[in-house]
Amino acid sequence: MRRQRLTVGLCCALYCLLAAVIYFGFFKSPRAEYTRDIKFKAKGNRLSVLLITVDALRMDHVSANGYDKKITPTIDGLVSAGVNFRRAITPIPKTTQSLASLLTGCYPHKTRVRNLWSVLPGNMITLTEVLKNSNYQTVAVVSSHNLIPDRNLSRGFDHYDFESDKRDAVETTKSVLLHLENINTQDPFFIWVHYIDPHVPYYPPEAMIQELDPDYQGRYEKKFGDNKLKIGGWAYPKDIGKEGAVFQNNLGEIVNAHIRKLYAAEIKYTDLAISELLAEMERRVGDKLITILTADHGESLGEHDYYYEHGDYVYNAQLRVPLVFRIPRRHELYSVGSVDDWVSLIDVLPTTLDLLGIKVSSGHLSQVDGVSLIPYWEGRRPAPRPLFSESDDTFYPEFIKRRVRHDISGRFRSVIFDGWKLIWTPFQQPGMLYELYDVESDPDETDNLYEVEKARAGVLEKYLQEWMTLQSQSVEDTRPTQKDLEILKSLGYIK
Incomplete structure (x- = not known):
């Protein structure tokens, strides 16, 4: 009997051990390796940080930034209580690549995250x-098929809670609050939350689209896309496909205006979920939290005949993003206001560390391209600087206007400086090599002034040439592996 009990006990113990292994091995995110020898001059004020990134959120679709309907009351509250950078851009308008730059403070040629299949070194x-x-x-609680742990943006997180696009904004917030139960809010923490909802396909709650466009009846009345869970090229309606939705859109202004309302309704839904998150953070953390809200990129809604997509060009509809920092009233630099100077997502890392009072003494951050925006809290205005961006590669090269080569060296590049923007198309014939826009008076970039502003263009050309010479001269192997190709095909990016 004693031997039988011992055998049963051992079996139970082994079963529990096996269950634990399965649970922690398969259902818990693995702890990524990270650099452990960073040295500090100061470890700062020990405030916590909440970083919120919203996929494909345009700056001008935040009500506080001028959208004509009240769809973002929560984000508007952050704006009124923080510092709002109204002219922030991404260095590359694609999710993984952009967020790699945000988290490292570096341009894509340094992060080497320049494709969907790239891995942060x-x-x-x-x-x-x-x-x-x-x-x-x-x-981290990230809801996007692009942010799989294999891309190494997970490095340094105790828990990297990844889910595909099927986890909507409300469910994403619920996941954050579950993790918050296991955090000691008396000690500092860093939480990154990524919401996917404003990305195609558009499937907002019916009540929200009724509120925004009550009189519309016609195609895509309640949704844009045949399946809420489809991604890549399959995210668009089957009757027109991605080609007919994005590149050869003949839907007409009435239908397209309604689709833009569907996009806006997705933003409204996301804002509602953020409201719940911030309310719970306030209850649990109080005035010990720095909140940052931004986006990975914008979204083209028809500008330059390019609809409901991003990444193929470097026009501002895709580059401009909201960027808001709200710091506690107890912070010595506490202030509120709006900044109209041009800044970049590469500035988030150095700015956050300065707001925390963290000073790194080792050389680990020597590669950072971004600058701290702290002077704006101190009442100073930094000297203007050129800001750069590049496009992504495309899976539809036959539809991309002006572009000649479809490798990294052939990508569109842009520089913004002193209210002007220059776009370069490598390998293009001389008359089509550059576009120049006065982005102060022509924010939609409709009037190319290159031929009449050659002197001003020359200044920006020089900045762009200097930036390109800083990039690695080595030839990058950007070809996807067979596994990458299989993943891209399964996601609908290639056929």
Whole structure:
């Protein structure tokens, strides 16, 4: 009997051990390796940080930034209580690539995350790794098929809660609050939340689209896309496909105006979920939290005949993003206001560390391209600087206007400086090599002034040439592996 009990006991123990292995091995996100030898001059004020990124959120679709309907009351509240950078851009208008630049403070040629299949190399230090070395608790809750842990943006997170696009904004917030239960809010933490909802396909709650466009009856009345869970090229309605939705859109202005309302309704739904998140953070953390809200990129809604997509060009509809920092009233630099100077997502890392008072003494951040925006809190205005962006590669090269080569060297590049923007198309014939826009008076970039402003264009050309010479001269192997190709095909990016 004793031997039988012992056998049963051992079996139960082994079963529990096996269950634990399965649970922690398959259902818990693996802890990524990270750099552990970062040295500090100061570890700062120990405030916590909440970073919110919203996929494909245009700056001008935040009501506080001028959208004509009240769809973002929560984000508007952050704007009124923080510093709102109204002219922020992404260095590359694609999710993984852009967020790699945000987390490292570096342009894509340094992060080497320039494609959907790129992996962040180990020598690129992220904001998460700096905070982890400073004894922060670190959690990411990201809802996007692009943000799989394999891309290494997960490095430094204690928990990297990844889910595909099927997890909507409300469910994403619920996941964050579950993780918050296991965080000691008396100690500093860093939480990154990524919401997917404003990305195609558009499937907002029916009540919200009724509120925004009550009189519309016709195609795509309640949704744009045949299946809420489809992504890539399959995210668009089957009757027109991605080609007919994005590149050869003949739907007419009435239908397209309604689709833009569907996009706006998705933003409204996301804002509602963010409201719940911020309310719970306020209850649990109080006035010890720095909140940052931004987007990975914008979304073209028909500008330059390019609809409901991003990444193929470097026009501002795709580059401009909201960027808001709200810091606690107890912070010595507390202030509110709006900034109209041009800034970039590469500035988020150095700005966040300065707001936290964290000073890194080792050389781990020597590669950072961004600058701290702290002077704006101190009542100073930094000297203007050129800001650069590049396009992504395309899976539909036959539809991309002006572009000649479809490798990294052939990507569109842009520089913004002193209210002007120059776009370069490599390998193009001389008369089509550049576009120049006065983005102060022509924010939609409709009037190419290159031929009449050659002197001004020359200044921007020089900045662009200097930036290109800083990039690696080595030839990058950007070809996807067979596994990458299979993933891209399964996601609908290629056929």
